[in-house]
Amino acid sequence: MRRAPVLALLALAIAFPLVAKDYDAIYYVSFASRVMIYALAATSLNLILGYGGMISFGHAAFVGAGAYAAGVLLVEGITSAWIGWPAAMAVSALLALAIGAVSLRTRGVYFIMITLAFAQMAYYLTVSMKAYGGEEGLNLPSRATLGFGLELKDDVTFYYTVLVLLVVALVLLQRLVHARFGRAVQAIRENETRMQAIGYPTFQYKLICFVIAGAFGGLAGALLANQSNYVNPSLLHWTQSGMLMIMVILGGVGYRYGGLIGAVVLLGIEELIANHKIAWLAALLPNYQQHALLGVGLILLAVVLFAPQGLAGLFARPAPAGNGRG
Amino acid sequence: MVEGLLSVRDLSKRFGGLIATDGVSLEVIAGEIHALIGPNGAGKTTLIEQLSGAMPPDAGAIRFGSVDITGRPQHERVRLGLARSYQVTSIFPKFTVLDNIALAVQARSGSSVSFWRPRDSETALFDEARRLIGQVGLAGRETALAGTLAHGEQRQLEVGLALATQPKLLLLDEPMAGMGPEESERMIGLIDSLRQNVTVLLIEHDMAAVFRLADRVSVLVFGRVIATGDPVAIRNNAEVKRAYLGDEAAT
Amino acid sequence: MSGILILEQTLNGLQFGLMLFLLAAGLTLVFGIMDMINLAHGSLYMIGAFLASTLVGATGSFVLGVLLAIPATAVVGMLLEITVLRQLYARDHLSQVLATFALILIANEAVRIIWGSDQPLTTPAALSGPVELLPGMYYASYRLVIIAVGLAVAVLLYFVVTKTRTGMLVRAGASNREMARAMGVDIRTLFTLVFGFGAGLCALAGAMLAPLFAVQVGMGENILILAFVVIVIGGIGSIRGALVGSIIVGMVDTIGRAFLPALLREFLPPQFAGAIGPALASILIYLLMAAVLFWKPQGLFPARG
Numbered sequence: 115m116r117r118a119p120v121l122a123l124l125a126l127a128i129a130f131p132l133v134a135k136d137y138d139a140i141y142y143v144s145f146a147s148r149v150m151i152y153a154l155a156a157t158s159l160n161l162i163l164g165y166g167g168m169i170s171f172g173h174a175a176f177v178g179a180g181a182y183a184a185g186v187l188l189v190e191g192i193t194s195a196w197i198g199w200p201a202a203m204a205v206s207a208l209l210a211l212a213i214g215a216v217s218l219r220t221r222g223v224y225f226i227m228i229t230l231a232f233a234q235m236a237y238y239l240t241v242s243m244k245a246y247g248g249e250e251g252l253n254l255p256s257r258a259t260l261g262f263g264l265e266l267k268d269d270v271t272f273y274y275t276v277l278v279l280l281v282v283a284l285v286l287l288q289r290l291v292h293a294r295f296g297r298a299v300q301a302i303r304e305n306e307t308r309m310q311a312i313g314y315p316t317f318q319y320k321l322i323c324f325v326i327a328g329a330f331g332g333l334a335g336a337l338l339a340n341q342s343n344y345v346n347p348s349l350l351h352w353t354q355s356g357m358l359m360i361m362v363i364l365g366g367v368g369y370r371y372g373g374l375i376g377a378v379v380l381l382g383i384e385e386l387i388a389n390h391k392i393a394w395l396a397a398l399l400p401n402y403q404q405h406a407l408l409g410v411g412l413i414l415l416a417v418v419l420f421a422p423q424g425l426a427g428l429f430a431r432p433a434p435a436g437n438g439r440g
Numbered sequence: 441m442v443e444g445l446l447s448v449r450d451l452s453k454r455f456g457g458l459i460a461t462d463g464v465s466l467e468v469i470a471g472e473i474h475a476l477i478g479p480n481g482a483g484k485t486t487l488i489e490q491l492s493g494a495m496p497p498d499a500g501a502i503r504f505g506s507v508d509i510t511g512r513p514q515h516e517r518v519r520l521g522l523a524r525s526y527q528v529t530s531i532f533p534k535f536t537v538l539d540n541i542a543l544a545v546q547a548r549s550g551s552s553v554s555f556w557r558p559r560d561s562e563t564a565l566f567d568e569a570r571r572l573i574g575q576v577g578l579a580g581r582e583t584a585l586a587g588t589l590a591h592g593e594q595r596q597l598e599v600g601l602a603l604a605t606q607p608k609l610l611l612l613d614e615p616m617a618g619m620g621p622e623e624s625e626r627m628i629g630l631i632d633s634l635r636q637n638v639t640v641l642l643i644e645h646d647m648a649a650v651f652r653l654a655d656r657v658s659v660l661v662f663g664r665v666i667a668t669g670d671p672v673a674i675r676n677n678a679e680v681k682r683a684y685l686g687d688e689a690a691t
Numbered sequence: 692m693s694g695i696l697i698l699e700q701t702l703n704g705l706q707f708g709l710m711l712f713l714l715a716a717g718l719t720l721v722f723g724i725m726d727m728i729n730l731a732h733g734s735l736y737m738i739g740a741f742l743a744s745t746l747v748g749a750t751g752s753f754v755l756g757v758l759l760a761i762p763a764t765a766v767v768g769m770l771l772e773i774t775v776l777r778q779l780y781a782r783d784h785l786s787q788v789l790a791t792f793a794l795i796l797i798a799n800e801a802v803r804i805i806w807g808s809d810q811p812l813t814t815p816a817a818l819s820g821p822v823e824l825l826p827g828m829y830y831a832s833y834r835l836v837i838i839a840v841g842l843a844v845a846v847l848l849y850f851v852v853t854k855t856r857t858g859m860l861v862r863a864g865a866s867n868r869e870m871a872r873a874m875g876v877d878i879r880t881l882f883t884l885v886f887g888f889g890a891g892l893c894a895l896a897g898a899m900l901a902p903l904f905a906v907q908v909g910m911g912e913n914i915l916i917l918a919f920v921v922i923v924i925g926g927i928g929s930i931r932g933a934l935v936g937s938i939i940v941g942m943v944d945t946i947g948r949a950f951l952p953a954l955l956r957e958f959l960p961p962q963f964a965g966a967i968g969p970a971l972a973s974i975l976i977y978l979l980m981a982a983v984l985f986w987k988p989q990g991l992f993p994a995r996g
Contacts, residue, residue: 169785216981223728223784224984227923231977234916242970286555294552294559301532301543308530311492312605313518313547322553353912356792363789405804411796418790419778 120371127277131270140269144341147273149381150280151337156361157287157373158330163359164368165291166323167303171226171355172213172233173331176206178350179236180332185345186246188254195258195266199336206332207325209236214324218317230352240347251346258340266340276337280374283330288370290326299323360414366426375425383409445470445639446522446609451490451500453663460486461497462663468609473631473640475650475671478660479684484643485527487660488613491641492524493517504609518547521608527617527643529594531601533587537578540586540597541569544604569604575633576600577626592623599630609639616646628652651675659683695828700949701942706834708941709841713896714914715921715933716848717889720861723928725780725882730791731771732893732918733911734798739764739894740901740910741802744812757898761891768890772883780882799908809907812898837899844895845934852930861885917944920976924983926990935991940976947975 131143155177162168180202187198213232220228246252257266266272290296302309302316309316339345348354357380365376387406395402402408421428444467453461460483468474478484489495491502493514501510509517532540545568546552546559559565573582576596581589586597599615612631616624628649634640644650650657651671658668661683667674674680718732742763747756775794779787821829852858860881863874897910904910921940925932952968959967983991 163785169788171788216985220984220988223722223927224923224988226728226784226788227919228981228984230916231920231980235974235977238970238973241973242966244966289558290555292558292560293556294546294554296555297539297543297546297559298552301535304532304534305530307494308526308532308601309543310514311494311518311524311526311530312544312601313515313523314552315513315515319552352916359789360792363785367785399804401804405800407796408800408804411793411800414793415775415790415797418782418786418793419775422782422786 124281131273135270143269143273145381145385147269147276147341148338149377150273150276151334151341152358152361152381153374153377154280154283154337155331155334155373156358156365156377157284158327158334159358160362160365160367160369160373161287161290161330162323162327163362164366164372165296165303166299166320166327168218168320168324169226170217170229170324171352171359172217172229172231172236173327173358174352174354175213175233175236175350176210176328176331177335177338177354177358178240178345178347179209180206180335181339181345181349182240182243182246182252182335183332184258184336185252185254185339188256188258188339189246189252193256193259195260195340198258199333202336203329203332206335207329210325210328210331211321214321214328218320218324230355233350233352233355237347237350237352240350247346249347251344251348254339254343254345257343272341276341279333279337283333284370284374287330291370295319295322360410363422363424364414364417366424366430367422369424369426369430372424372426379425380410383413444468445505446491446641447503448491449501449503451487451502452498453486453490453495454498460663461490461500464500464660464663464665466658466665466668468639468641469656470608470639471636472655473635473642473653475642475644475654475657476660477644477647477650477657477674482660483663484660485613486663488524488611488643492522492611518605518607521606522611523602523605523607523609524611525598525602525613525615527613529591529598531586531594531597533585535586536583537573537586537589537597538566538569538582541572541600541604542566544601545569545572548604548606572600572604576603576630592619592626595619595623595627596630599627603634603638607638609641610634612640612642612644614643614645616644616649624649696949697946698828699830700946702830702834702838703949704942704945705938706837706841706941707945708938709838709845710896710900711914711917711921711941712841712934712937713844713892714918715925715937716930717886717892718918719922719925719928719930719933720885721889722922724861724885727776727780728784728787728791729776730788730915731794731798732889733913733915734795735764735768735890735893735911736897736914737802737908737911738767738798738897739890740812740897740906741806741810742894743898743901744810744906745806747812757895760898761894764894764897765887765891768893769883769887771890772886776886777879777882795912798911803908809905812901812906833902840895840899844892848930917976920980922990924980924990926992929990929992932990932992940979943979944976948972951975 130146134140134143155173159170159173162170183202183205184198187201192198213229217225217228217232241249257272260266260275264271264275266275291300298309298314298319302314302319306316335349338349361376361380362372363376364379365372365374384406387409388403391403399405417424446466446468448464448466451461451464452459464487476484476487486495490497493509493512493516497510501508503509504517504520504522507520509520509522532543535543542565545565549565549568570582573579576599578593578596578600581593586594589597595615595617599612602610602612615631616627619627624646631640631642631653642650642653654671656668657671657674659666659674659677659680666683667677667680669677714732714736718729721727721729721732739760743757743760746759746763747753750756750759771794775790779790821831852862917940921936922933924939925934925936951972952964955964955968955971
């Protein structure tokens, strides 16, 4: 994607809350924050899925771990985001290191299954944490504090914080993709055996990639916890991993903004269906708004069958792989 | 006996009831082109797999230079200077020829755990890649996607990838597989040009090429080395003839 | 810990394992022969249960309802195969995962639209009484019926797969698809039939387990994961592996859930046991799977050559 549209979008994103305020639509600022957080989570998954070629069905575990880490610290009285959020990233990174060290020794469907299994283990672990809500989840006392006179409980301030973090993450991850490391990881995806044969310790590279993705997933989790003031084991359920994968494929696997586009489209569709009645659709199917997932499923199926490169793939020029697809 | 650059002692490997490698002992002397020949099913590729580190042997030892590499993983052996090419082409078809070779050059020039600097800005890396591309005879094809190359060109790239790792010893597994006479001629020329700088262990079926290139030849039959010597001696060896052509030919 | 309790839980584990086998068998065949990851397998289980519930209500007979649900679900399965799943055989695993995940979402909502969120099915009156197995030990007769049906299907499957021509074709396909195709097997029809058969098995399991577990939307997902754990442990493509794996998983899961918390309470302070016990019981089979993969990465009885 070229520079100009991206900058225009950024300008729009910066202007958005100010405009929303005027139209008394603060709810949408909150919604947009949520979208951006999921964009971050989906982008972190895209790193291992799209660029690394590792089909992990357990990414929700890292998002959830970050959410719980941030949430537990808040409940225990440590409110500074400067401690809480890096801590969330560290917890997720460690979890990714542990899970990756075991899982990455397997391939194909076994890898999918074992990442799924570990995610389920993490899920049941959070369910068992009675001290922090167990199955009911944990209500958080407040959002974290940033200092510098910035109050995160103000939705607009929170929005800008999330926006900054998302932009920084996108830039960092793009640099990574085009750096030596990213090139190596993409090549490993293409032909791991040959990469070993030319001298790359492929397991280590995949593991590092896995950990980095986990860390950014954890950051998304911490932001989610703060956004809703609530954490709950369902964040780690494998169907949540599925949702993240849907976002990535909708947006475009291995494309720079795949995660972002996917999050916007998926959450946008869900929001549209849930809260905005479309007359002719209601005439056909009276309760359609409660069946948003049906629409999601149909769209996902259509994308997989007919547009596997996702939305980004429809618009971006297919650049030779290895030179990056934007 | 001269201690070689590569020293293989009593290497063994079996798959269930099948003995693929049967106590193979072999020396490859630095600077030589050593050919490994044998009928189909003799276990040549399995031997290469064990030498390169892709497959662990059941027994035996492999020494490279002064280092015992028997237990070492493949990427470490490459770092030590032992590289291989594949009989069935194994390249990166969706990447350009330049990117293919650049990957191999990258592996040998510092760490790839580098997250910030764009790799494409490393001109030295790409200069070296272009030089190698020229060396294997693919000059002018840098920007072509590897998957669109003709079969012969892909085989050249195949060797190029291994060469780009700056090996001391190159294990070439049937580099001329599937090549026509002109392409084979080019490949022979390439291997010949390596003679002083790189030691080569060459698996080949093309006997003409073997006799033109090899300083010494070893013959592998049913996983065992039955003879080693200079090409003429091997050609006249009765046991070798029997193995290839059956009992009538030896008598 | 009484012997009777152990026996009871062992039988429960066997019962659950045999039903799990019905799902795992279909799943492993589809994966083994078509090299396809089918997440929607659990949805067929759900559809089978819902259909059974409706058919039992319509016919007034438990047995008839269940028997009719099997071919009905098989038809649904085959339609699914012909329309959607066929397009996925040539695709990569990620596409298969996502497409069949989409089918789960669609199936869940479709069922919700047609039936509502749940549709209870109760144990038939004739079978709801207990049976005295040992002096003083009573066991639900319905559960015994499940075990009997499960064993019967296992035996039937064994005969079909090892003694019949179709079974031989299926096994050939599981171990070497290209060879089977080269030998002139009509692959497309074989695939459709295998899929329909697997769907039928799912329906049987769904219908039989319905009185014990709730018939509700989303019931397929949990058992789907267990079925995948089974085939990973048992070895992809192997019916024998599916049977052994199912029994192991069924036993470990049931007995683990029943006794592990109590066992932990013997050794750990109560607040830890109370917290860790149920969690550990839930993750026991995942730990088992990870352990099996560690020592035998291809599973216990890999079918692929």
